[in-house]
Amino acid sequence: MPSYTFVSTANAFVLRGAKIVFIDIRSDTLNINEQLIESAITKKTKAIVPVHYAGVGCEMDTIMAIAHKYNIVVIEDAAQGMMSRYKGKSLGTIGHLATFSFHETKNYTSGGTGGLLIINDKRFTERAEVIREKGTDKCQFSRGVVEKYSWIDIGSNYLLSDMQAAYLWGQLEQASSINQKRKSAWHVYYEQLKELEKANHIRLPIIPDNCTYNWHMFYLLTHTQKERDALLAHLHNNDIRAIFHYIPLHSSVAGEKYGRMHGKDIHTTHRSQCIIRLPLYYGIETMDQMTVINAIKGFYKKSSAIHDTGNCQLLSQR
Secondary structure, eight states: OBSSSOHHHHHHHHTTTOOEEEBOBOTTTOSBOGGGTGGGOOTTOOEEOOBOGGGOOOOHHHHHHHHHHHTOEEEEEOTTOTTOEETTEETTSSSSEEEEEOOTTSSSOSSSOOEEEEEOSGGGHHHHHHHHBTTBOHHHHHTTSSSSOOBOSOOOBOOOOHHHHHHHHHHHHTHHHHHHHHHHHHHHHHHHHHHHHHTTSOBOOOOOTTEEOOOOOOEEEOSSHHHHHHHHHHHHHTTOOOBOOOOOGGGSHHHHHHEEEOSOOSSHHHHHHHEEEOOOOTTOOHHHHHHHHHHHHHHHHHOTTOOOGGGOOOGGGO
């Protein structure tokens, strides 16, 4: 899995005794570098976990080919990927298994936290039902397969409350219109900030031609961490809540204990030090976005000499 991801991606496997092998990310999409996966595979490798960062699809054709070659399961972390596609296929429908998130920060939420498991391989369906039903075969009982249900495996309670389910369902019914509004807001940032990219002050998100985006996140990349921190401070001083995104897992205390980095860390740490995520949510007004945009432009107008481009050739990565 990539090191540049939220801790839940790794926790799910560490909790079950797995050793995590972290791989560097691509410089353009910030997704796992599919070209580095095969060299990391050993006889002990059980799964490949591509994370569709910001809702942009990983290079799944390459990843699935590697998985097929070595008979390894692919579990898509599509937490941010609902309504996104890769070569016409919905994210979450390509790997053997996939997970989505309905956390409050996602495009569609269940009023706090929640999630979804997608099963694309029938080998896993029956056990998933058992795990969901607290380790019992209640689903088989409901279908008349067994006369009574009992405890047969590990399990827990993963169900949403009725209120959370209703909250989520109402949003899913309006998924297309929500997506369209997010798209409009995303493009306001992109169109207004691309002049700064042309001037090589920042780099904007890159969406590959073979990906259909869900407009989950808008971020920019600065040249250095010093510049990123100065811009963040400037935005905060203007009452704008922009944030950075993820400390690489491989360099964290738990990451060093439960995993290891395979190969060189060329992009993971640097990109994590240079990224700023701008406010983007359903209902954001263009006027509020312009406040953010003008603050960013004002920062670079005053700080035109801040760059140290030796650390990051932003435009060469587009």
